[in-house]
Amino acid sequence: MPTWLTTIFSVVIVLAIFLYFGLSIYQKIKQIRGKKKEKKEIERKESNK
Incomplete structure (x- = not known):
């Protein structure tokens, strides 16, 4: 096998x-x-209640 x-x-x-x-x-x-985004979405849903 050649070097090159x-x-x-x-x-x-x-x-x-x-x-x-x-x-x-x-x-x-x-x-x-993605996990951080999911947590934020869950917090938003809880605060909207």
């Missing part, structure tokens, strides 16, 4: 790992924000 091929493969693997971690962190942040 191994370099491309290693770069692709590193990028894939970064994307995987980035997406998982992004989804966790979205979940936390």
